[in-house]
Amino acid sequence: MDVLALFGARVFDGALVRERAAVLVAGDTVIDVIGDDAIPSDARKRDLSGGVLVPGFIDLQVNGGGGVMLNDGPSAARMASIAQAHRHFGTTGLLPTLITDTASVTESAIAAAAEAAGTVPGVLGLHLEGPHLAPRRRGAHLAELMRPMTDQDxxxxxxxxxxxxxxxxxxxVEQVSTKLIRRLSDAGIVVSLGHTDAGYDEARAAFDAGARSATHLFNAMSQLGNRDPGVVGAVLTAPGVSAGVIADGHHVHPETLRIAHSAKRGPGRLYLVTDAMACVGTQGDSFPLNGRTVFRQDGRLILDDGTLAGADVDMASCVRYAANTLGLGLEEALRMASLYPAQLIGDESRGRIGRGAKAEFVHVDDDCRVLEVMCF
Structure with a gap:
């Protein structure tokens, strides 16, 4: 068996940082993590010369990248372009995300994800963010395309x-009954609450019915209030529920994210998402979205009326923000970018470096700047 030994960098295995460790890889799989003084004599060796070797990042909300948006014509090729653009920033697995659109575009996205499954590196499936959302919390989505979910849907x-x-x-919650949430959840679909003005009780009922996540916590949802804790309060107090957060310094105040991280009851966790748009990996200053123009200004993406439209951020930047600005430390920030999203989608082969894991790594420096992305 041909074995490659990666050594010379600290190794973050998904739980903690290991000093003087070596990662043994055969094919596309990690076969062991051992001390660097125990590398087999017949293994090929590669000295990484410092830094930290970490699991590939997993992003469960990616609308676009590399100059393209999934909504502009869903296809396996477009998904591949998006995945390639984000791989440069350490994301080795992602869910291409379709925002609210027509039924035909939604069906095209499902077909594209089915075609990409197992054949397009980095594409783990599909995130459908709509059309069953609440117009009152539409954000940058088109309200006229939002509608209740039917049995046929x-x-x-x-x-x-x-x-x-x-x-x-x-x-x-306003557009989908708890009965349908239970049906979706029982079928293995990850149901996430978002773009909703539901109250605390309604949100908890949805979680009791099987919803297991919330989409971009705090954004486009009812907030934590003195008489109704809202969706935010329901997320933070429901132990089995996780939530994506956009850690870019624009979507949520840093102190709010610190409070949420401290308050979140486990085993559900807060995990990092980019909510990235077409501009990631490009120098462009605008792009089209459902017939409108999104402008890139001072680290934000906005419509003409100032509404935020996704985010201009990559996952490595989110990790640095969580580790440094939020003060969560590198290890927790890395877990939020890899282990926690992997756990939510039930992928035990990702989010960690250990026996049986996918050999997908990011080599970063001590400031979590990407030096190299490795996918075997």
């Missing part, structure tokens, strides 16, 4: 789950 999604390895669906 649920059947389409359940059938799609058989073709797409990971299917995450963002829904508003």
């Amino acid at each position: 649920a059947e389409l999604l359940i059938a799609a789950r058989d073709r797409v390895k990971t299917l995450l669906v963002t829904v508003a």
Whole structure:
């Protein structure tokens, strides 16, 4: 068996940083993590000469990258372009994300994800963020395309789950009954609450029915209030629920994110998402979105009326922000970018470096700047 030994860097295995460790790789799989003084004599060796070797980042909300948006014509090739653009920033697994669109575009996205499954590196499935969202919390989505979920819609999604390895669906409580949430969850679909003005009780009922996540916590949802804790309060107090957060310094105040991180009851966790748009990996200053123009200004993406439209950020930048600005430390920031999202989607082969894990790594310096991305 041909074995490659990676050594000379500290190794973050998903739980903690290990000093003087070596990672043994055979094919596309980690076969062991050992002390660097125990490397087999017949292994090929590569000295990384410092830095930290970490699991590849996993981003469960990626609308676009490399100059393209998934909504502009869903295809496996477009998903591949998006994945390639984000790989430069350490993301080795992602869910291409379709924001609210027509039924035909949604069906095209499902077909594209099915085609990409197992053949397009980095594409783990599909995130459908709409159309079953609440117009009152529409954000940059088109309200006229939002609608309640029907039994037929649920059947389409359940059938799609058989073709797409990971299917995450963002829904508003106002548009989807708890009965349908239970059906989706029982079928293996990850149901996430988002773009909803539901109260605390309604949100908890949705979680009791099987919803397991919230989409971009704090953004486009009811807030923590003195008489109604809202969706935010329901997320923070529901132990089995996780939530994506956009850690870019624009979507949520840093102190708010610190409070949420401290308050979140486990085992559910806060995990990092980029909510990235087409501009990631490009120098462009604008791009089209559902017939409108999104402008890139001072680290934000905005519509004409100032509404935030996704984020101009990559995952490595989110990790640095969480580690340094939020003060969560490198290890927790890395878990939020790899282990926690992997756990949410039930992928035990990602988010860690250990026996049986995918050999997908990011070599970063001590400031978590990407030196190299390795996918075997």
